[in-house]
Amino acid sequence: MDAVTKRYPDGTVAVDRLSLDIPDGAITVLVGPSGCGKTTTLRMINRMVEPSEGRILIDGVDSRQQPVNTLRRSMGYVIQNAGLFQHRTIVDNIATVPRLLGWNKAKARDRARELMERVGLDASLAERYPYQLSGGQQQRVGVARALAADPPVLLMDEPFSAVDPVVRKGLQDELLRIQDELGKTIVFVTHDIDEAVKLGTMVAVLRTGGRLAQYAPPAELLSDPADAFVEDFLGADRGIRRLSFFSSAGLDLLTGPVVPAGATAEEIAARDTGGAPRLLVTDPEGRPLGWAGPDTLAAGPVDAARLLSYGRPFVAGRDSLRAALDCAVLSPTGWAVAVDDTGRVTGVVSQQAIGDAIRTAHAAGAKTEGATGAEPDGTAGAGTDGMSGPGTDGTAAKAAR
Ligand SMILES: Nc1ncnc2c1ncn2[C@@H]1O[C@H](COP(=O)(O)OP(=O)(O)O)[C@@H](O)[C@H]1O
Numbered sequence: 001m002d003a004v005t006k007r008y009p010d011g012t013v014a015v016d017r018l019s020l021d022i023p024d025g026a027i028t029v030l031v032g033p034s035g036c037g038k039t040t041t042l043r044m045i046n047r048m049v050e051p052s053e054g055r056i057l058i059d060g061v062d063s064r065q066q067p068v069n070t071l072r073r074s075m076g077y078v079i080q081n082a083g084l085f086q087h088r089t090i091v092d093n094i095a096t097v098p099r100l101l102g103w104n105k106a107k108a109r110d111r112a113r114e115l116m117e118r119v120g121l122d123a124s125l126a127e128r129y130p131y132q133l134s135g136g137q138q139q140r141v142g143v144a145r146a147l148a149a150d151p152p153v154l155l156m157d158e159p160f161s162a163v164d165p166v167v168r169k170g171l172q173d174e175l176l177r178i179q180d181e182l183g184k185t186i187v188f189v190t191h192d193i194d195e196a197v198k199l200g201t202m203v204a205v206l207r208t209g210g211r212l213a214q215y216a217p218p219a220e221l222l223s224d225p226a227d228a229f230v231e232d233f234l235g236a237d238r239g240i241r242r243l244s245f246f247s248s249a250g251l252d253l254l255t256g257p258v259v260p261a262g263a264t265a266e267e268i269a270a271r272d273t274g275g276a277p278r279l280l281v282t283d284p285e286g287r288p289l290g291w292a293g294p295d296t297l298a299a300g301p302v303d304a305a306r307l308l309s310y311g312r313p314f315v316a317g318r319d320s321l322r323a324a325l326d327c328a329v330l331s332p333t334g335w336a337v338a339v340d341d342t343g344r345v346t347g348v349v350s351q352q353a354i355g356d357a358i359r360t361a362h363a364a365g366a367k368t369e370g371a372t373g374a375e376p377d378g379t380a381g382a383g384t385d386g387m388s389g390p391g392t393d394g395t396a397a398k399a400a401r
């Protein structure tokens with residue numbers, strides 16, 4: 001978008017000289033308070049609203065040079081409450097665009113069923129009507145319908161705003177997964193900054209009057225808000241939330257303080273506990289049972305009831321430093337328990353060591369930002385792919401958010 005302005009006939013300037021370079025194959029989020037011009041901006045992309053000034057280039061071509069129907073067909077559109085046709089079944093809702101494109105009914109329905117699976121809808125829902133589905137399920141149908149003709153671009157206007165937080169998190173995770181699998185270019189509108197930070201490869205913060213306040217990868221928004229408006233909009237806990245972008249992979253995990261439930265007194269005495277105030281007892285599969293003091297262990301077979309809770313472990317390497325810190329803060333010993341994907345303990349780490357890792361990550365992040373403006377990563381071996389820019393590293397850290 002190149003200096004795009006929208007002035008409605010009544011004189012309202014909804015969008016004011018907005019310039020944005022929207023990356024291919026990534027999620028770009030437009031976020032800002034109500035009335036700041038998000039919907040107008042989105043609708044100018046598929047020409048449901050015509051810009052008053054400026055140009056919108058798609059793959060370098062002015063969007064006005066394409067017939068508007070061709071343009072719209074290349075862009076799926078998803079809105080809040082899904083906007084489904086109430087008198088059509090789920091499968092026929094999803095098949096709408098393929099049918100308009102002249103596909104025969106069987107082929108369109110096959111495609112619709114394939115998409116139901118893709119968005120996590122059970123096949124048994126195919127012949128139901130929208131009112132027979134929950135809000136979250138309807139929203140999934142909306143996404144499936146938008147994907148039906150396989151458009152390269154998805155435009156999404158507050159698609160998840162009307163569903164409750166738990167369902168919403170599921171829908172967000174699903175969208176990240178779909179994006180990962182299909183590599184669509186997605187422009188996503190929300191007024192929720194947490195949703196923006198979670199989903200966006202790039203985030204455009206708009207202020208009232210349709211003016212761009214900042215356009216940056218989410219980690220950079222959190223570390224370097226452009227001004228007081230952006231800082232205020234980001235809200236509290238900016239520093240803690242930024243830790244979501246740092247992987248826990250580099251943490252130095254200690255195995256000395258981890259003992260199997262049947263360990264003998266001699267084995268325990270021989271342990272180098274690395275300063276841990278207690279020992280973490282594991283079951284025969286290596287899963288955590290709880291923290292024991294030396295006296296508990298000396299007294300013979302471990303009585304699980306006498307162990308201190310190990311809290312909520314983090315998955316080393318997959319979860320972020322934010323998750324690791326949270327584990328340590330919640331742990332009665334101040335030490336976090338790391339597990340692998342199967343729940344087996346891989347080690348323990350102190351709050352102190354996590355703090356050291358955070359300082360190191362911040363220092364490295366500041367260096368990266370200074371050099372390239374890129375998002376600090378911290379995930380070894382998961383670099384950016386160049387095309388969709390910073391943030392695609394996020395698979396590790398994003399999963400943790
Ligand atoms: N058709 C319209 N005619 C006049 N003003 C409009 C029209 N649509 C939106 N607006 C105004 O433009 C501004 C931006 O609206 P909108 O793009 O819907 O914001 P958002 O989606 O961020 O809430 C608001 O002040 C809104 O009242």
Ligand SMILES: [Mg+2]
Pocket residue numbers: 038039040
């Ligand atoms: Mg809107």
